[in-house]
Amino acid sequence: MTGVQEALTRVHREEWARVVATLARRYGDLDLAEEMAAEAFAAAVERWPADGVPPAPGAWLTTTAHRKAIDRLRREARRDEKHREALMLSGTPEPLGVIDDDRLRLVFTCCHPALAMEARVGLTLRMVGGLTVSEIAHAFLVQETAMGQRITRAKAKIKAARIPYGVPLRDDLPARVTGVLAVLYLIFNEGYLASGPGAGAVRADLTAEAIRLTRLVHALLPADGEATGLLALMLLTEARRPARVSASGELVTLAEQDRGAWDRALIAEGHALVRARLAAGEAPGRYQILAAINAVHTDARDVRDTDWSQILALYDQLVRVDPSPIVRLNRAIAVAELDGPEVALAEIAGLPLAEYHAYHAVRADLLRRTGRSTESREAYDRAIALSGNTAETAHLIRRRDQLGAP
Amino acid sequence: MAQYLISVLHDAAELATDAEMAAIDVFNEGLRADGHWVFAGGLASPDSATVVDARAGGPIYTDGPYLESKEFVIGFWIVEAPHLDVALRLAGNGSRACNRRVELRPFLDA
Numbered sequence: 001m002t003g004v005q006e007a008l009t010r011v012h013r014e015e016w017a018r019v020v021a022t023l024a025r026r027y028g029d030l031d032l033a034e035e036m037a038a039e040a041f042a043a044a045v046e047r048w049p050a051d052g053v054p055p056a057p058g059a060w061l062t063t064t065a066h067r068k069a070i071d072r073l074r075r076e077a078r079r080d081e082k083h084r085e086a087l088m089l090s091g092t093p094e095p096l097g098v099i100d101d102d103r104l105r106l107v108f109t110c111c112h113p114a115l116a117m118e119a120r121v122g123l124t125l126r127m128v129g130g131l132t133v134s135e136i137a138h139a140f141l142v143q144e145t146a147m148g149q150r151i152t153r154a155k156a157k158i159k160a161a162r163i164p165y166g167v168p169l170r171d172d173l174p175a176r177v178t179g180v181l182a183v184l185y186l187i188f189n190e191g192y193l194a195s196g197p198g199a200g201a202v203r204a205d206l207t208a209e210a211i212r213l214t215r216l217v218h219a220l221l222p223a224d225g226e227a228t229g230l231l232a233l234m235l236l237t238e239a240r241r242p243a244r245v246s247a248s249g250e251l252v253t254l255a256e257q258d259r260g261a262w263d264r265a266l267i268a269e270g271h272a273l274v275r276a277r278l279a280a281g282e283a284p285g286r287y288q289i290l291a292a293i294n295a296v297h298t299d300a301r302d303v304r305d306t307d308w309s310q311i312l313a314l315y316d317q318l319v320r321v322d323p324s325p326i327v328r329l330n331r332a333i334a335v336a337e338l339d340g341p342e343v344a345l346a347e348i349a350g351l352p353l354a355e356y357h358a359y360h361a362v363r364a365d366l367l368r369r370t371g372r373s374t375e376s377r378e379a380y381d382r383a384i385a386l387s388g389n390t391a392e393t394a395h396l397i398r399r400r401d402q403l404g405a406p
Numbered sequence: 407m408a409q410y411l412i413s414v415l416h417d418a419a420e421l422a423t424d425a426e427m428a429a430i431d432v433f434n435e436g437l438r439a440d441g442h443w444v445f446a447g448g449l450a451s452p453d454s455a456t457v458v459d460a461r462a463g464g465p466i467y468t469d470g471p472y473l474e475s476k477e478f479v480i481g482f483w484i485v486e487a488p489h490l491d492v493a494l495r496l497a498g499n500g501s502r503a504c505n506r507r508v509e510l511r512p513f514l515d516a
Binding site for chain 1: 408487488489490491493494495510511512514
């Protein structure tokens with residue numbers, strides 16, 4: 001890549017959300033903001049190779065986008081003034097809640113609870129992440145037209161229902177941050193265990209984007225424990241990515257991973273965030289506990305050094321915050337290490353997870369360890385049938401076949 | 407400011423209890439005091455409805471609601487709010503007051 005291309009890529013990643021957010025605040029129209037930001041970047045692609053990268057690229061883009069927006073509005077001036085006035089700007093709550101940052105307003109608008117979850121994810125990746133509709137559609141394995149419609153509908157609802165372009169008021173903030181973090185975690189998880197056989201096992205672009213957006217939220221709301229927790233959780237998970245898929249494209253379980261391949265810098269950063277939350281002395285939420293569990297795993301240089309009793313204690317804490325069957329399933333893995341597979345099997349018996357591939361994969365592994373090969377093979381078959389991820393399927397098939405002929 | 411319709415959803419014949427009515431009165435007073443109040447009303451049951459169709463000349467009357475469904479609208483508020491977050495809070499308080507699910511929908515901009 002030439003210097004200019006590199007600059008364009010970097011500026012796009014760093015400045016897209018800022019340009020969109022500034023325009024959205026100024027004109028109160030997400031569509032206009034997005035289109036003008038796109039035009040400004042298109043102008044940069046055209047001009048910078050000849051003129052050179054401007055000294056303040058972000059300011060150049062914002063100014064260019066503003067000029068284009070004003071041109072557009074002048075051309076459309078005869079369009080009903082009232083209509084324009086009625087857009088969300090007039091409904092912006094002033095003064096804003098706790099923090100005044102255009103990008104944070106944009107995040108909260110895109111992750112508004114009145115939008116369907118898939119729409120929130122698509123809109124966030126488009127407006128805040130700057131991904132194209134086709135990239136988002138590809139990542140979530142839906143047709144581009146379907147994703148486009150989803151995003152268009154979400155923007156239409158923002159206008160029609162007057163979803164405010166703003167950070168919620170203090171009273172609503174904790175609940176709304178939870179929703180924002182849920183969207184970001186969903187994006188991360190889709191990247192970390194891509195759901196379709198057509199996709200790569202890991203979508204590093206998506207995990208990177210989720211981390212970048214979570215860093216943004218964490219930077220904007222540094223006192224929010226769960227934002228910190230989620231960032232730590234993502235970093236500690238991402239740190240293991242290089243060891244997670246083998247050269248032959250098979251998923252490698254945590255116990256079998258080459259720990260030397262883990263990203264020590266990400267682990268150090270994640271651990272520091274976990275320690276900061278512990279020092280804060282507040283009751284931790286779901287993401288903070290999950291981050292702490294990952295901190296214990298990544299602390300062990302060898303799987304045999306894993307402090308399972310601490311992990312189980314953390315899962316006990318997590319069950320109190322989130323008593324979902326999936327949490328109880330994961331807790332049982334720690335139980336198996338401490339009390340043996342029989343006890344763990346008893347704990348997961350009857351969990352309402354019959355359609356969840358990981359339930360059968362865990363069961364298969366526990367049954368294998370108790371020597372019940374036939375039942376184990378059946379459980380592997382069920383897990384393989386339900387798993388959508390190519391690397392995971394490959395891993396499960398090898399494990400099943402190691403059981404030998406029935 | 408925009409106007410929103412808060413429809414109250416219901417799935418049985420019985421009317422609001424005295425306690426619910428009292429809570430609704432308190433909620434209504436709050437709407438008036440805070441400048442959100444536009445209009446509100448309760449509706450008679452769906453079997454009191456008549457569908458009228460005059461698209462092809464003289465009106466044709468059909469006894470009963472236009473849609474047979476388990477759930478129906480039994481009342482509504484029309485409120486004024488600057489944006490959806492305020493309207494959502496009002497809808498939440500309304501739902502709590504009347505002890506039923508509600509649907510929130512914006513009016514089209516004039």
